[in-house]
Amino acid sequence: xxxxxxxxxxxxxxxxxxxxxxxxxxxxxxEALNQTLHSRPTLEHPxxxxxxxxxxxxxxxxxxxxxxxxxxxxQLLFESNIDTSLDQYLELLVQQDRxxxxxxxxxxxxxxxxxxxxxxSERNIIAPVHFRGAHYHSQQQIQDDQALYKExxxxxxxxxxxxxxxxxxxxxxxxxxxxNLKAKGTNWPFSTVQKQPKPYWPTxxxxxxxxLALLPFLALPLxxxxxxxxxxxxxxxxADIPEIHNNDMAARHSHIRHVTQEEQQAVQSPMTxxxxxxxxxxxxxxxxxxxxxxxxxxxxxxxxxxxxSINTIHFARWxxxxxxxxxxxxxxxxxxxxxxxGDFIDRAAMGLTAVWSNAEGFPAAKRLLLQGAKNxxxxxxxxxxxxxKTHCWYSAYPExxxxxxxxxxxxxxxxxxxxxxxxxxKWLARF
Amino acid sequence: xxPIDFPNIQSLVLYAYKDLHHATYLMLHIEHPDLFKxxxxxxxxxxTTSNVQAESTALNIAFTAPxxxxxxxxxxxxxxxxxxxKEGIATEKRxxxxxxxxxxxxxxWNWGGPTTPDIDVLLLCYADSESALETLVAxxxxxxxxxxxxxxxxxxxxxxxxxxxFGFKDGLSQPKITGVxxxxxxxxxxxxxxxxxGRESGYGTTTPFPHDNNNFKHFxxxxxxxxxxxxxxxxxxxxxxxxxxxxxxxxxxxxATKMVxxxxxxxxxxxxxxxxxxxxxxxxANDFNYSDDPQGNHCPMASHIRRTxxxxxxxxLSNKKDNIASVNHHRIMRRGRPYGKPLHKNLSPTxxxxxxxxxxxxxxxxxxxxxxxxxxxxxxxTWVNNEKFNxxxxxxxxxxxxxxxxxxxxGDDFTLPQNPIRRKLKNIPQFVTTKGGAYFFMxxxxxxxxxxxxxx
Numbered sequence: 066x067x068x069x070x071x072x073x074x075x076x077x078x079x080x081x082x083x084x085x086x087x088x089x090x091x092x093x094x095x096e097a098l099n100q101t102l103h104s105r106p107t108l109e110h111p112x113x114x115x116x117x118x119x120x121x122x123x124x125x126x127x128x129x130x131x132x133x134x135x136x137x138x139x140q141l142l143f144e145s146n147i148d149t150s151l152d153q154y155l156e157l158l159v160q161q162d163r164x165x166x167x168x169x170x171x172x173x174x175x176x177x178x179x180x181x182x183x184x185x186s187e188r189n190i191i192a193p194v195h196f197r198g199a200h201y202h203s204q205q206q207i208q209d210d211q212a213l214y215k216e217x218x219x220x221x222x223x224x225x226x227x228x229x230x231x232x233x234x235x236x237x238x239x240x241x242x243x244x245n246l247k248a249k250g251t252n253w254p255f256s257t258v259q260k261q262p263k264p265y266w267p268t269x270x271x272x273x274x275x276x277l278a279l280l281p282f283l284a285l286p287l288x289x290x291x292x293x294x295x296x297x298x299x300x301x302x303x304a305d306i307p308e309i310h311n312n313d314m315a316a317r318h319s320h321i322r323h324v325t326q327e328e329q330q331a332v333q334s335p336m337t338x339x340x341x342x343x344x345x346x347x348x349x350x351x352x353x354x355x356x357x358x359x360x361x362x363x364x365x366x367x368x369x370x371x372x373x374s375i376n377t378i379h380f381a382r383w384x385x386x387x388x389x390x391x392x393x394x395x396x397x398x399x400x401x402x403x404x405x406x407g408d409f410i411d412r413a414a415m416g417l418t419a420v421w422s423n424a425e426g427f428p429a430a431k432r433l434l435l436q437g438a439k440n441x442x443x444x445x446x447x448x449x450x451x452x453x454k455t456h457c458w459y460s461a462y463p464e465x466x467x468x469x470x471x472x473x474x475x476x477x478x479x480x481x482x483x484x485x486x487x488x489x490x491k492w493l494a495r496f
Numbered sequence: 497x498x499p500i501d502f503p504n505i506q507s508l509v510l511y512a513y514k515d516l517h518h519a520t521y522l523m524l525h526i527e528h529p530d531l532f533k534x535x536x537x538x539x540x541x542x543x544t545t546s547n548v549q550a551e552s553t554a555l556n557i558a559f560t561a562p563x564x565x566x567x568x569x570x571x572x573x574x575x576x577x578x579x580x581x582k583e584g585i586a587t588e589k590r591x592x593x594x595x596x597x598x599x600x601x602x603x604x605w606n607w608g609g610p611t612t613p614d615i616d617v618l619l620l621c622y623a624d625s626e627s628a629l630e631t632l633v634a635x636x637x638x639x640x641x642x643x644x645x646x647x648x649x650x651x652x653x654x655x656x657x658x659x660x661x662f663g664f665k666d667g668l669s670q671p672k673i674t675g676v677x678x679x680x681x682x683x684x685x686x687x688x689x690x691x692x693x694g695r696e697s698g699y700g701t702t703t704p705f706p707h708d709n710n711n712f713k714h715f716x717x718x719x720x721x722x723x724x725x726x727x728x729x730x731x732x733x734x735x736x737x738x739x740x741x742x743x744x745x746x747x748x749x750x751x752a753t754k755m756v757x758x759x760x761x762x763x764x765x766x767x768x769x770x771x772x773x774x775x776x777x778x779x780x781a782n783d784f785n786y787s788d789d790p791q792g793n794h795c796p797m798a799s800h801i802r803r804t805x806x807x808x809x810x811x812x813l814s815n816k817k818d819n820i821a822s823v824n825h826h827r828i829m830r831r832g833r834p835y836g837k838p839l840h841k842n843l844s845p846t847x848x849x850x851x852x853x854x855x856x857x858x859x860x861x862x863x864x865x866x867x868x869x870x871x872x873x874x875x876x877x878t879w880v881n882n883e884k885f886n887x888x889x890x891x892x893x894x895x896x897x898x899x900x901x902x903x904x905x906x907g908d909d910f911t912l913p914q915n916p917i918r919r920k921l922k923n924i925p926q927f928v929t930t931k932g933g934a935y936f937f938m939x940x941x942x943x944x945x946x947x948x949x950x951x952x
């Protein structure tokens with residue numbers, strides 16, 4: 066028995082300023098690269114398909130822009146979700162396809178082809194929130210699990226069609242499936258033990274115990290601190306300038322057409338969004354605390370494939386860039402944009418309001434958590450307005466939803482577990 | 497909540513004219529906008545509004561975006577229509593989202609596509625007898641002849657027992673509107689703003705409505721977006737496919753029932769899992785919500801009625817009420833009617849398996865909604881045309897799916913969960929082909945008057 070991928074996925078976020086004159090050629094290059102990646106039949110590209118340790122990655126240009134609080138240069142953003150360390154990953158990228166990397170980064174300020182790895186590594190920034198849908202599943206594991214599912218699926222279909230499946234029930238269907246796989250001789254991953262996220266309750270209990278122990282000493286200062294913070298928050302919320310939407314509906318609609326061109330082509334889609342953070346230390350600190358809390362929840366609580374009750378996100382993150390002036394959101398999700406945004410409103414409005422109400426243009430929020438994203442019309446308009454086109458995007462398993470990934474993993478894990486009748490029937494329902 | 501303004505709302509939005517069995521849809525291209533406006537002004541009294549009971553005939557009117565533009569709707573108001581409506585149903589991107597690709601592609605449509613002339617106006621004519629309908633249509637046609645070109649006259653065909661062509665009773669599940677339908681049940685009752693612009697929606701916000709501050713104040717209010725799709729059904733192909741399945745005669749109807757989610761007489765398989773009841777009591781036609789069938793052992797997850805309205809199906813939310821509330825953001829008011837001769841006059845499955853003709857038949861699918869993206873398009877994209885719906889791998893809607901898909905998973909499986917292990921139908925061909933489509937807007941009566949009064 067082997068233990069599956071024992072570590073956590075690493076978030077790579079590399080931001081580099083682009084030489085102004087090179088913005089358009091770079092976009093063109095990335096779009097062409099994207100075309101290659103999504104051509105049918107699939108053409109294998111060394112920078113993407115040869116690397117077995119990344120899940121989703123994207124290169125996208127954040128265009129130069131002027132907001133309420135600053136002027137921002139055009140920048141190239143690289144996002145990747147990986148199974149190794151950043152160092153090993155960059156090493157692998159350079160080793161696999163130095164040529165393409167150079168072709169991309171030669172458009173960026175200060176780039177030197179000779180020290181490409183150092184250039185990238187120095188520009189990597191930490192994501193305050195990194196949400197992972199399938200914790201402790203390496204890309205290889207996900208691919209192997211899908212191969213296992215396919216094999217079992219066709220075995221069951223075949224026996225169904227020739228009417229012989231009934232013979233397997235008496236002998237134990239699970240045992241027969243496993244026997245059949247072993248007979249086929251290939252190295253199926255069904256003996257791999259899945260590393261599980263730690264249970265949340267020790268942290269929770271520990272936290273509560275600590276709080277109770279310290280309460281007599283901290284009650285007064287904490288109460289005063291929160292009271293002051295709350296008063297400041299309400300003051301800020303009342304002073305917020307509501308978004309003045311561009312009245313030119315034709316322009317607004319044409320922006321949506323532009324950013325959605327490549328969206329929702331198949332099973333999964335990327336989303337890239339950027340907004341300005343409201344000015345002042347109060348908002349910045351509040352935002353950072355909220356992001357820290359969400360990341361903590363994502364680690365200890367929402368670590369079984371659901372963020373709240375949203376079960377369609379493979380990987381997502383927030384980044385703070387431009388000297389704490391702008392907030393970037395990157396996501397790799399399943400299904401339609403309408404579904405994704407609808408889920409945000411129905412299932413995660415509080416969390417999202419807590420984050421984005423610290424950014425300009427977000428629908429008016431109350432007490433940090435309320436209203437905001439609950440205003441469906443304003444929130445969707447805000448989401449579309451802040452969305453950017455994702456110029457080049459790659460998925461290592463484009464035909465799998467997160468629900469598929471987790472279901473496949475449960476099928477594999479089932480082989481390692483003795484089951485009672487009820488568990489067996491639940492496991493068999495996974496095919 | 498504001499009361500419903502019945503005299504201001506065209507009746508079809510709220511009522512289906514169930515007693516008017518005959519219907520014809522006229523699609524027109526306006527040649528002389530001013531003369532057309534005059535006609536509309538003269539005939540505005542003939543438009544059926546929702547405060548009166550339609551006796552022997554009914555008439556309603558709707559416009560495409562180019563049609564409204566032609567009648568000099570102000571740019572300010574025009575631009576405030578939704579992006580989906582203004583772009584129309586046949587853009588490349590929208591076709592991809594709706595599954596109007598390959599054989600469904602607008603390039604091949606009879607109407608509404610890039611190769612056919614622009615539709616401006618839709619007239620929906622209903623009557624209680626064939627002769628009354630003929631008289632109504634002939635009258636309108638002769639009056640409008642001089643200033644419009646009639647692009648399509650689409651007739652309908654009422655089938656026995658309110659069935660559609662595959663042989664299943666249709667139109668059983670409809671949302672109800674607060675303040676309109678008195679027989680409403682809690683879980684099925686939606687806010688008026690789900691179907692009427694400018695009213696409060698299920699989110700508690702006001703559905704945006706196009707207007708300006710001059711001649712078109714409140715223009716969009718109490719209007720509704722109308723989706724019209726001509727869906728051709730390969731009835732022979734459907735029953736032949738089932739006939740080829742390696743099961744007994746009775747079980748072929750059972751398999752079809754699993755695909756639909758209801759027995760031919762409309763009885764939900766959720767309530768009658770093994771056998772079609774002799775008679776369906778209408779009061780229980782919607783008395784189920786899947787909460788006792790999480791795996792789909794009775795009504796498969798992939799079945800047509802479960803994925804077009806998942807009710808309380810666990811879509812990730814932990815409680816029943818939240819699931820229902822979330823599903824209810826994506827409902828439509830269906831107003832479709834079949835067209836073409838039935839493959840067999842009694843729609844008997846056994847007879848249809850043997851029957852053989854190539855006459856075109858299908859459904860003129862019509863539905864109302866206030867937000868095309870969140871309602872009609874959502875259902876089509878996220879539920880019907882999504883092989884990954886709620887944890888599935890490769891199952892498009894068994895009736896409506898566009899198969900096999902060119903990109904990504906082929907989508908041509910149908911999974912029937914059962915004990916101890918599921919059965920799967922494979923290589924399901926496509927049974928429904930889109931032959932035409934357009935997005936219309938059905939204005940309120942006051943909006944129609946604004947259009948006719950405006951002589952800029």
